[in-house]
Amino acid sequence: MQKRSSSRALRVASAAAQPSSGSADALVPLRAGTLLGIFHAALDSSLIERGAAQAVELLGSVDDFWQALALLELQRMAQAGNHQAQAELAWRHAAGEGGAEKSPAQAVRWATLSAEHDCAAGAAVLGWLLYNGFGLPVDLPEAARLFASAAARDDLRGLTWLGLCLLHGHGVAADGRQALALFHQAAAKGGATARLAQYWLGRIHYFGLPDVAPRDFDEAARWLRLAAGHAHLGAHELLARCHFFGRGVQRDRREALRLWRAAAEGGDAQAMYCMGMCLYAGEGAAQDGAEAMRWFRAAARQQVAGAMFLLGQCCVFGVGVTRDLQAGLGWYRRAAEQGNREAEYELGEWHAFGRGGLAQDMSEAIGWYRRAARQGHAQAQRKLGHCYRNGDGLTENKAQALVWYRRAAAGGDVTARVWLGECYEQGEGVAQDAVAAAKHYRAAAQANDPHGMAEYGRCLLRGIGVAADFAQAERFLRAAADAGWQPALGELERYCFSRAEQLLQASADAPSRASEAADYYRKAGELGHRRAAFMLGECYRHGHGVPRDDLQAMTWYRKAARLFEAKIALGDLYYFGYGAGAPPARQDHREALRWYEQAVEQHEDAYAMYSLGYCLLHGQGCAAGAQNAREGARWLRKAAALGHVEAQYELGCAYLRGTGVARSPRLAMKWLRSAAQLGHAAAQSGLAELPELFGSR
Numbered sequence: 001m002q003k004r005s006s007s008r009a010l011r012v013a014s015a016a017a018q019p020s021s022g023s024a025d026a027l028v029p030l031r032a033g034t035l036l037g038i039f040h041a042a043l044d045s046s047l048i049e050r051g052a053a054q055a056v057e058l059l060g061s062v063d064d065f066w067q068a069l070a071l072l073e074l075q076r077m078a079q080a081g082n083h084q085a086q087a088e089l090a091w092r093h094a095a096g097e098g099g100a101e102k103s104p105a106q107a108v109r110w111a112t113l114s115a116e117h118d119c120a121a122g123a124a125v126l127g128w129l130l131y132n133g134f135g136l137p138v139d140l141p142e143a144a145r146l147f148a149s150a151a152a153r154d155d156l157r158g159l160t161w162l163g164l165c166l167l168h169g170h171g172v173a174a175d176g177r178q179a180l181a182l183f184h185q186a187a188a189k190g191g192a193t194a195r196l197a198q199y200w201l202g203r204i205h206y207f208g209l210p211d212v213a214p215r216d217f218d219e220a221a222r223w224l225r226l227a228a229g230h231a232h233l234g235a236h237e238l239l240a241r242c243h244f245f246g247r248g249v250q251r252d253r254r255e256a257l258r259l260w261r262a263a264a265e266g267g268d269a270q271a272m273y274c275m276g277m278c279l280y281a282g283e284g285a286a287q288d289g290a291e292a293m294r295w296f297r298a299a300a301r302q303q304v305a306g307a308m309f310l311l312g313q314c315c316v317f318g319v320g321v322t323r324d325l326q327a328g329l330g331w332y333r334r335a336a337e338q339g340n341r342e343a344e345y346e347l348g349e350w351h352a353f354g355r356g357g358l359a360q361d362m363s364e365a366i367g368w369y370r371r372a373a374r375q376g377h378a379q380a381q382r383k384l385g386h387c388y389r390n391g392d393g394l395t396e397n398k399a400q401a402l403v404w405y406r407r408a409a410a411g412g413d414v415t416a417r418v419w420l421g422e423c424y425e426q427g428e429g430v431a432q433d434a435v436a437a438a439k440h441y442r443a444a445a446q447a448n449d450p451h452g453m454a455e456y457g458r459c460l461l462r463g464i465g466v467a468a469d470f471a472q473a474e475r476f477l478r479a480a481a482d483a484g485w486q487p488a489l490g491e492l493e494r495y496c497f498s499r500a501e502q503l504l505q506a507s508a509d510a511p512s513r514a515s516e517a518a519d520y521y522r523k524a525g526e527l528g529h530r531r532a533a534f535m536l537g538e539c540y541r542h543g544h545g546v547p548r549d550d551l552q553a554m555t556w557y558r559k560a561a562r563l564f565e566a567k568i569a570l571g572d573l574y575y576f577g578y579g580a581g582a583p584p585a586r587q588d589h590r591e592a593l594r595w596y597e598q599a600v601e602q603h604e605d606a607y608a609m610y611s612l613g614y615c616l617l618h619g620q621g622c623a624a625g626a627q628n629a630r631e632g633a634r635w636l637r638k639a640a641a642l643g644h645v646e647a648q649y650e651l652g653c654a655y656l657r658g659t660g661v662a663r664s665p666r667l668a669m670k671w672l673r674s675a676a677q678l679g680h681a682a683a684q685s686g687l688a689e690l691p692e693l694f695g696s697r
Contacts, residue, residue, distance in 0.1 A: 067088070067098065067192060067193065069085075069088070070099075071092070071098055071099040071100055074088060074089050074092070074098075075089060078110060078113075083113070083114045083117040083118075083119035083121075083122060084114070084119060084121055086110045086111075086113050086114035086119070086122060087110070087111065087114040087115075087119055087121035087122040087124070087125050088121070089106075089110045090106075090107045090108075090109075090110035090111035090114060090122065090125045090126075090129075091107070091111075091125045091128075091157075093106040093107040093110065094107035094111075094125065094128065094129060094134055094135075104129075104134050104135025104136075105135060107125070107129060107134060107135055108126075108129060108135040108136060110122075111125040111126040111129060112126060114126075115146070120149070120150040120152075120153035120154075120155035120158060121150065121155055121157065121158075123146045123147075123149045123150040123155070123158065124146065124147060124150035124151075124155050124157040124158035124161060125157070126146055127142070127143040127144070127145075127146030127147045127150065127158070127161060128143070128157070128161060130142050130143040130146070131143035131144075131147075131161070131165075131170070131171075139171075140165070140170045140171030141171040141172070142171070143161075143165070143170075143171055144162065144165040144170065144171030144172045145171075146158075147161045147162035147165060148162050148172075150162075151182065154185075156186050156189050156191075156193050156194060156197075157193065159182045159183075159185050159186035159197065160182070160183065160186045160194075160196050160197045160200070162182055163178075163179040163180075163182035163183045163186065163197065163200065164179070164200070166178050166179035166182065167179040167200070167204075176209045176210075176211070176212040176213075177212050180201075180204060180209070180212055180213060182197075183197045183200050183201045183204070184197075184201065187201055187223065187226070191230075192230040192231075194226075194230075195226070195227040195230035195231075195232040195235065196227075196232065198223045198224075198226045198227035198230075198232070198235070199223070199224065199227040199232045199234050199235045199238075201219075201223040202219075202220045202221070202222075202223035202224035202226075202227060202235060202238060202239075203220070203224075203234075203238060204220075205217070205219040205220035205223065206220035206224070206238060206241075206242070206247070216248075217242060217247035217248030217249075218248045219248070220238075220242065220247070220248055221239065221242045221247070221248030221249045222248075224238050224239040224242065225239060228259070231266070233263045233266045233267065233268040233271065234263075234268065234270075236259045236260070236262050236263035236266075236268070236271065237259070237260065237263045237268050237270050237271045237274065239259055240255075240256040240257070240258075240259035240260040240263070240271070240274065241256070241274075242256075243255040243256035243259065244256035244283075244284075253278070253283050253284035254284045254285070255284075256278070256284055257275070257278050257283070257284035257285055259271075260274045260275045260278065261275060264295065264298070269298075269299050269302035269303075269304050270299075270304065272295050272296075272298045272299035272302070272304070272307070273295070273296070273299040273304045273306055273307045275292075275295040276292045276293070276294075276295035276296040276299060276307060276310060277292070277310070278292075279291045279292035279295065280292040280296075280310065280314070280319065280320075288320070289314065289319040289320025289321070290320040290321070291320070292310075292314070292319070292320055293311065293314050293319075293320040293321055295307075296308075296310050296311045296314065297311065300331075300334075303338065305335045305338035305339060305340035305343070306335070306340060306342070308331050308332075308334045308335035308338065308340065308343070309331065309332065309335040309340045309342050309343040309346070311328075311331040312327075312328040312329070312330075312331030312332040312335060312343065312346070313328070314328075315327040315328035315331060316328035316329075316356075325355075325356040325357070326356065326357070328356070329350065329356050329358075331343075332346050332347055332350070333347065336368070336371070339375070341371075341372040341375040341376070341377040341380070342372075342377070344368050344369075344371040344372035344375070344377070344380070345368070345369065345372040345377050345379060345380045345383075347365075347368040348365045348366070348367075348368035348369040348372065348380060348383065349365070350365075351364040351365035351368065352365035352383075362387070362392060362393025363393055365393065366384070366387055366393050366394060368380075369383050369384050369387070370384065373404070373407070376411055377411075378407075378408045378409075378411035378412055378413035378416065379408070379413060381404050381405075381407045381408035381411060381413070381416070382404065382405065382408040382413050382415060382416045382419065384404040385401045385402070385403075385404035385405040385408060385416065385419060386401070386419075387401075388400040388401035388404060389401035389419075389423075389428065389429075397429075398423070398428040398429030398430075399429040399430070400429075401423070401428070401429055402420070402423050402428070402429040402430055405419050405420045405423065406420065409440075409443075414443070414444045414447040414449040414452060415444065415449055415451065415452075417440045417441070417443045417444040417447075417449070417452060418440070418441065418444045418449065418451045418452045418455055420440040421436075421437040421438070421439075421440035421441040421444070421452075421455060422437070422455075423437075424436040424437035424440065425437035425464070425465075433465075434459075434464050434465035435465045435466075436465070437459070437464070437465050438456065438459045438464060438465030438466045439465070441455040441456035441459055442456050442466075444456070445457075445476055448483065450480045450483035450484055450485035450488075451480070451485055453476045453477070453479050453480035453483065453485070453488070454476070454477060454480035454481075454485045454487060454488035454491065456476050457472075457473045457474070457475075457476030457477035457479075457480060457488060457491070457492070458473070458477070458491050459473075460472045460473035460476065461473035461474075461477070461491065461492070461495050462495070473492075473495075474492060474523075476488075477489065477491060477492040478492070489527050489528070492523070492524075492527055493523075493524045493527035493528060493529040493532065494524075494529070496520045496521070496523040496524035496527070496529070496532065497520070497521070497524040497529050497531060497532045499520045500517045500518075500519075500520035500521040500524060500532060500535065501517075503516045503517035503520060504517040504535070507544075507545065514539075514544050514545030515545045515546070516545075517539070517545055518536060518539045518544070518545035518546045520532075521533075521535045521536040521539065522536055525556060525559060525560075530559070530560040530562055530563050530566070531560070531563065533556045533557075533559040533560035533566075534556070534557065534560035534563050534565055534566045534569070536556045537552075537553045537554070537555075537556035537557040537559075537560065537566065537569060538553070538569075540552040540553035540556065541553035541569070541573070550573060550578035550579055550585075551578070553569075553573065553578075554570060554573055554578060557569045557570045557573075558570070564599055564602050564603045564605065564608075567595050567596075567598050567599035567602065567608075568595070568596075568599050568605075568607065568608060568611075570591075570595045571592045571593075571594075571595035571596040571599060571608075571611060572592070572611075574587065574588045574589070574591040574592035574595065575587065575589060575592035575611070575615075575620075588621075589615060589620040589621035590621040590622070591621075592611075592615065592620075592621055593612070593615045593616075593620070593621030593622060594621075596608060596611045596612040596615060597612060599611075599612075600612050600635070604638065606638075606639045606642040606643065606644035606647065607639070607644065609635045609636070609638050609639040609642075609644075609647070610635070610636060610639040610644050610646055610647040610650070612632075612635050613631075613632045613633065613634070613635030613636035613637075613638075613639060613647065613650070614632065614636070614646075614650060615632070616628045616629065616631045616632030616635065617629050617632030617633060617636065617650065617654060617659060617660050618632070626660070629659055629660030630660045630661070631660075632660055633651065633654050633659070633660035633661045636650050636651045636654065637651060640671060640674075643678070645675050645678040645679070645680045646675075646680070648671045648672075648674045648675040648678070648680070648683075649671070649672065649675040649680050649682060649683045651671045652667075652668045652669070652670070652671035652672035652674075652675060652683065653668070653672075654668075655667040655668035655671065656668035656672075669687075672686060672687055673687065
């Protein structure tokens with residue numbers, strides 16, 4: 001066959017090539033032990049001599065035929081001048097496959113010899129060597145030209161590799177549509193060598209190719225299954241993702257783990273990483289920190305930065321290994337140096353808060369935040385926003401804070417929408433705009449961010465940027481509290497109490513408002529607002545806005561029992577009697593005394609001391625006796641000194657009778673006159689008639 005004029009690649013490569021030994025017409029002996037059993041009846045020396053071109057229809061793919069040959073047989077054929085065998089031998093030396101030693105020199109030698117004889121397979125392999133700089137200087141345009149030459153003659157590798165050049169724009173103008181067509185042409189040939197084209201078809205359909213192929217998980221899974229069936233490790237890894245997420249196939253985490261394990265054991269670094277993550281999280285198998293660590297380490301040895309980061313996490317949190325903050329920090333640094341944005345963000349956090357023995361250093365923290373933020377890490381972008389907004393480690397710059405909050409929000413950080421809302425509501429770095437603020441709060445709330453729900457609920461409650469809507473506001477605020485944002489309930493209870501107070505005042509002129517006031521007191525009281533609970537108790541006790549009901553009043557007083565007024569109210573109900581309506585009311589002086597004692601402990605109020613003193617003096621709720629009487633007189637004296645008229649009258653009577661105190665007409669007259677001057681009718685009557693006075697309450 002006449003050679004074509006040598007290309008630049010052939011001229012460069014020919015220096016490394018050696019002349020073939022033997023004639024191109026030499027026969028290679030048939031050795032049954034070196035060929036697959038299925039070829040025994042079909043193959044003879046003449047077929048081998050012609051590169052098995054005529055065997056395709058009988059036996060399948062030529063590429064599969066060549067890959068099945070034993071190395072010794074292949075070497076004999078190549079040395080005999082079979083150009084297809086030379087191409088296959090070149091590839092084995094390039095890839096280190098099929099028992100051949102990985103050797104750039106041998107790969108270049110045999111590829112050049114094959115390509116010089118216009119063999120499409122040889123041109124394809126020589127192009128690969130130039131593409132990857134394996135034994136030859138990198139030359140992408142020349143590699144693409146050789147791939148195109150091979151593809152024009154329907155060479156499977158040439159079709160596939162030219163497709164990759166067109167897909168990535170390597171050595172030729174990018175053309176995704178043409179790349180896809182070449183992959184289809186190569187994949188249709190079937191066999192093991194077609195697995196790369198099948199994998200790329202699966203990959204393109206999995207991730208989508210703009211303006212060429214939309215995401216199609218069903219089609220992706222179909223091609224990936226074909227490639228995985230020929231042991232393509234990358235196809236195993238991507239097909240595992242399909243099973244993990246249920247994309248194009250039924251979701252099956254166990255099957256995903258099986259596929260990842262197969263790929264990982266075959267040396268696929270990404271699969272090792274995914275294996276570690278599954279075992280770390282207990283997906284598809286029982287959680288196993290130690291085994292996860294093993295796979296993370298294997299992936300880290302292949303420079304998978306994500307695995308390095310998770311090794312750091314394992315060390316920091318003691319997952320599968322003894323907790324070691326310094327080891328964790330070391331892995332974070334290694335991952336960050338590889339450009340892992342999660343590790344960069346974590347280092348920012350450690351420096352910002354002085355973790356792991358590091359000195360707190362906001363300047364260093366901001367440097368790491370910036371690195372992560374430039375890679376689109378939304379939390380890091382939000383942290384930079386905080387730093388600019390608060391002047392933390394940076395000169396305060398509200399406008400710049402807004403820029404970073406916007407970037408974080410665009411990156412999917414819903415919490416950033418809350419801070420954007422605050423900036424708009426307060427006019428920080430932007431003109432004040434309540435409507436825009438409510439819009440950002442709503443976006444965060446709809447994404448179930450607790451803080452966002454609380455802020456949007458507040459807007460609905462008070463009509464900030466949106467029409468006021470109490471029912472909706474309550475729904476969002478309660479949802480925020482249920483999600484862990486407890487201040488949301490405080491917002492709701494304060495509003496309800498404030499609204500109840502307004503309605504209660506308005507009820508003097510509009511009695512119908514009393515019922516509304518009671519409803520709002522109830523809502524606030526149910527949320528724990530003690531003053532509201534006390535006021536609802538008052539409403540029930542006096543029948544204001546609700547039917548009079550002493551038992552309900554006592555229930556709400558008890559909810560507010562930390563308040564002094566609630567203790568007094570409970571003491572009075574138990575002392576004077578409680579019930580649903582007409583007397584006789586139920587009394588419980590012992591319980592009344594208990595509440596009066598608690599009230600006095602909280603606050604030495606004149607009425608509380610009088611009530612406690614009266615009970616003790618007269619043996620109500622306690623054993624009658626001199627000791628209790630003396631204690632009662634002591635509390636009456638304190639209340640009387642504060643000007644409590646009833647206490648003054650009772651104390652005067654005690655001195656007149658000598659109850660709990662030594663009998664003293666002088667002191668009796670003193671306290672009775674004081675009570676009479678303050679308008680106490682019994683004291684006035686007693687002084688006028690001067691009868692023997694007996695205390696009667």
